[in-house]
Amino acid sequence: MTADSGKANDAVDACFERIHRAALVLTGNPWDADDLTQETFLIYSRQADAFAGRSSVYTYLYGILLNLDRRMRRQLGVRRRKLKVLWEDRTAAEPAMPAADSREEVREWKQSLWGHVDHLPEAQRHALVLRFGAELPYEQIAQVMDCPLGTIKSRIFHGLAGVRRRLQEETAAGPKIVNLPTEGQNHAI
Amino acid sequence: MPFNPRLVPSDDEFCGDDEQLAALGEQLREDAAFLANTYPAGGKSEQFPIAVVTQLPGRDPRRIAQVAVAALLVVAGLSLAVWQGGRIAEQMAGQTATPEATIVPAEGLIVAEPSEPSFGPLPPPLQSIVRPVSHQSLTGPEWEAVLDLLESDQGQAQSISL
Numbered sequence: 414m415t416a417d418s419g420k421a422n423d424a425v426d427a428c429f430e431r432i433h434r435a436a437l438v439l440t441g442n443p444w445d446a447d448d449l450t451q452e453t454f455l456i457y458s459r460q461a462d463a464f465a466g467r468s469s470v471y472t473y474l475y476g477i478l479l480n481l482d483r484r485m486r487r488q489l490g491v492r493r494r495k496l497k498v499l500w501e502d503r504t505a506a507e508p509a510m511p512a513a514d515s516r517e518e519v520r521e522w523k524q525s526l527w528g529h530v531d532h533l534p535e536a537q538r539h540a541l542v543l544r545f546g547a548e549l550p551y552e553q554i555a556q557v558m559d560c561p562l563g564t565i566k567s568r569i570f571h572g573l574a575g576v577r578r579r580l581q582e583e584t585a586a587g588p589k590i591v592n593l594p595t596e597g598q599n600h601a602i
Numbered sequence: 603m604p605f606n607p608r609l610v611p612s613d614d615e616f617c618g619d620d621e622q623l624a625a626l627g628e629q630l631r632e633d634a635a636f637l638a639n640t641y642p643a644g645g646k647s648e649q650f651p652i653a654v655v656t657q658l659p660g661r662d663p664r665r666i667a668q669v670a671v672a673a674l675l676v677v678a679g680l681s682l683a684v685w686q687g688g689r690i691a692e693q694m695a696g697q698t699a700t701p702e703a704t705i706v707p708a709e710g711l712i713v714a715e716p717s718e719p720s721f722g723p724l725p726p727p728l729q730s731i732v733r734p735v736s737h738q739s740l741t742g743p744e745w746e747a748v749l750d751l752l753e754s755d756q757g758q759a760q761s762i763s764l
Contacts, residue, residue: 433643438634443641450643521640525633526626545630573623576630 425454428474431547435475438546439482439538441522441531449485453478475547475557479539486535529579530572537572544569 432453436446456477522528530541536558543554555565740748 430638430643434634434638437637437641446641447643522637525637526630527633527637530630541630545627546634548631569627570620570623573626576626577622 428471429454431471432474432478435478435542435547436482438522438527438530439478439542440485441527442519445485449478449481452481456481469553471549472553472557475543475549479543479557482539483535526576529576532579533572533575537568537575540565540568541572541576 429450433446433450436449436453437443440446440449453474457474527546530538533541539558540554543549543557544551549557551562551565555562558565560568
């Protein structure tokens with residue numbers, strides 16, 4: 414085993430669960446989270462030499478994760494636009510299979526507050542994921558996102574305000590209880 | 603309009619009017635923990651083939667350059683072969699397109715000597731008398747005369763080669 418693989422192995426052992434947790438709240442489903450986590454470590458293992466050690470392995474891995482998420486969403490956006498064009502040309506017909514969104518795993522995520530976070534701008538979403546999903550301190554978030562500390566605080570503040578606004582709009586539109594099955598708490602404030 | 607910016611609290615926890623936001627943050631934290639407990643990492647970290655991955659050959663720029671040069675050479679070779687093939691086909695087409703009625707003078711004809719006699723081997727008594735004669739330098743009328751002589755002297759002339 415080489416020194417690189419040894420270093421990468423240590424990183425996998427130490428960070429796998431935490432990176433997977435952040436990937437889970439980012440993507441909203443376990444299978445995409447698995448892919449994203451493994452791809453993060455794959456890239457890290459190939460770039461282990463490039464990691465200069467100026468930051469911790471955590472922040473380096475979270476940086477890779479956010480870049481991959483950005484790329485995945487861009488690709489997904491292109492695919493959705495293409496599908497939209499195809500869908501408009503297609504006559505209305507009953508789908509043969511239930512949509513992927515109707516799966517239980519995705520429904521749970523959508524019912525959680527992270528489903529609302531998903532609609533926020535990318536910078537706010539990433540800041541919230543790192544703060545409340547990965548539980549990183551502000552300084553490390555600033556390091557990962559390569560921003561001043563004040564910008565990170567502002568993004569988190571406005572991100573939370575955006576989630577609150579969405580909840581208020583949802584409450585005004587109709588009574589919809591948003592809670593997870595085991596929590597028994599109403600998220601609407 | 604007076605400049606009245608809204609200051610973001612510097613502490614980690616929100617306070618005062620932003621208690622709602624602090625509660626939202628706490629709820630996000632709980633939801634993330636719930637999701638992570640419900641759907642733990644599918645592939646265990648021990649199963650992640652990191653040692654195999656690090657030993658895989660990476661994208662070496664020199665290797666990429668070698669492949670690119672080899673691909674260029676193959677393309678150039680194929681282009682050359684196609685071009686040469688086209689030229690040869692044109693030449694062959696030009697040869698077959700020559701008029702069929704081209705008259706070649708009899709003097710220009712090359713008469714090849716056959717490797718074997720046309721009428722079979724001579725009987726042993728005649729072999730010492732009759733010798734093969736070459737008529738390559740004859741003209742057309744002379745050929746006619748020779749053929750006439752052969753016809754009239756069938757019993758004597760045993761072979762002729764053209």
